[in-house]
Amino acid sequence: MRCLVTGGAGFIGSHVTLGLVEAGHEVVVIDNLLTGHEMALPPNVKLERVDLNNAKETDRVLSQGPWDVVLHFAALSSVADSIKHPTHYLRANIITSLNLIRSCIRYNVKNFVFSSTASIFGGENFSSIIPATAPIRPSSPYGESKFYIEQVLKWADRVYNMRYACLRYFNAAGADIEGRLGEDHQPETHLIPLAIDALLGLRPPLKLYGNNxxxxxxxxxxxxVHVTDLADAHIRVIEKLKYGSVTYNLGSGKGFSNLEIIREIERISGKKLPWSWAEPRPGDSAFLVADSRAFQSECGWQPRNGDIGVIIESALNWRKNNPYGYKTGHR
Ligand SMILES: NC(=O)c1ccc[n+]([C@@H]2O[C@H](COP(=O)([O-])OP(=O)(O)OC[C@H]3O[C@@H](n4cnc5c(N)ncnc54)[C@H](O)[C@@H]3O)[C@@H](O)[C@H]2O)c1
Structure with missing residues (x-):
């Protein structure tokens, strides 16, 4: 296949790009390197350093088709940041996606995979695993922007026959098991990399937001969910698009509390992790665990690195070997 991957230099996008290349597909990446890293791209992948806010440049890349599939990862993705800067977030995620989708329609793209999120469910008080049919009530502009794009895709299918897969990931974590790729966000907002950095003395003690x-x-x-298992999920869902558009919740189906993650990191590393309590953050939900059974049975997906110990160990190994991320002297 010829695949166009937006945000392919980012954390999840780079693991998916590697998976596609290893499966023998040709990949072109659109990325403005806002949070991504050129070094995360395999050597035979072409990088189009384009900002999706630029409709003309986006169109230029899409015109280099035909594309068998477009996978859209590029986004701003901090829940907390989106609450501080709602219009900026809504604008950034919606305009970029609209530019891309419009160009896809213009150049007759028939298959589109979209990175959606558990944050679209954020405003509900769940206590058991969440199926894709659960009520949608985003508790942040970030979640709202993702749900909006899900609706745009529904209309793109209805009117232009562009099939889509909306994959609503829960928390992507871990790193390539062979240590080739890892998580290097600036700023970092995710618990596992922040905790690992605190453990390794690369950041101040971890703050745990809320204990009530x-x-x-x-x-x-x-x-x-391990990021390589997510990559595998993307490759599987492309096959599924032959039969029509789909929307799935995607996670391991197992929930871990923040305190349990800290204990697991301490167990694996054999070291004490420095941390302290902080005020709860607006927009954070108490419980977000995916019901991925539909995806597992319909796409034949099984997380191969699903054990939380494997997820943490792979992230820890990558950070130990790359204490400054992709760039030396990064911090
Ligand atoms: N990481 C998670 O746990 C998680 C969970 C749910 C959903 N998601 C979604 O998955 C996707 C990927 O997440 P990630 O953690 O890999 O994020 P990331 O920040 O590592 O990757 C995003 C990539 O998009 C690029 N980008 C951003 N804005 C762009 C623009 N205007 N034009 C071109 N490129 C642009 C960045 O440079 C980066 O390479 C996002 O859409 C995110 O909302 C992530």
């Missing part, structure tokens, strides 16, 4: 959530230990519960 309605969970067994008072801290938020999240579902962590």
């Amino acid at each position: 959530y309605p969970t067994h230990d008072g801290t938020c519960i999240r579902d962590y």
Whole structure:
């Protein structure tokens, strides 16, 4: 296949790009390198350093088709940041996606895979695993922007027959098991890399936001899925698009509280992790765990690195070997 990947230099996009290349596909990446890293791209992948806000440049890249599939990862993706800067976030995620989708329609792209998120469910108080049919109530402009694009895709299919897969990931984590890729966000907002950096002395002690959530230990519960298993999920869902558009929740189906993650990191590393309590953050939900059974049975997907120990160990190994991320002297 000829695949166009937006945000392919980012954390999830780079793991998917590697998976596609290893499966023998040709990949071109659109990325403005805002949070991504050129070094995360395999050597035979062409990088189009384009900002999706630029409709003309986006169109130019799409005109280099035909494309068998477009996978759209590029976005701003911090829940907390989106609450501080709602119009900036809505504008950034919606305009870029609209530019891309419009160009896809113009150049007759028939298959589109979209990175959606568990944050579209953020405003509900769930206590059990969340299926794709659960009520949608985003508790942040970030979640709202993703749900808006899901609706745009529905209309692109109805009117222009562009099939889409909306994959609503829960928490992507871990790193390529062979250590070739990892997570290097600036700024970092995700628990596991922040905790690992605190453990390795690369950042100040970890802050745990909130200890009074309605969970067994008072801290938020999240579902962590290994980023390479996510990559595999993308490759599988492209096959599924032959039969029509799909929307799936995607996670491991297992929830871990923030305190449990800290304990697991301490167990794996054999070291004490420095941390302290902080005020809860607006927009954080108590419990977000995916019901991925539909995806598993319909796409034949099984997380191969689903064990939380494997997820943490791969992230820890990558960070130990790349303490400054992709760039030396990065911090
Ligand atoms: N990381 C998670 O746990 C998680 C969970 C749910 C959903 N998602 C979604 O998955 C996608 C990928 O997440 P990630 O963690 O890999 O993020 P990331 O920040 O590592 O990657 C995003 C990539 O998009 C690029 N980009 C951003 N704005 C752009 C623009 N205007 N034009 C061109 N390129 C642009 C960045 O440079 C970066 O390479 C995002 O859409 C995110 O919302 C992530």
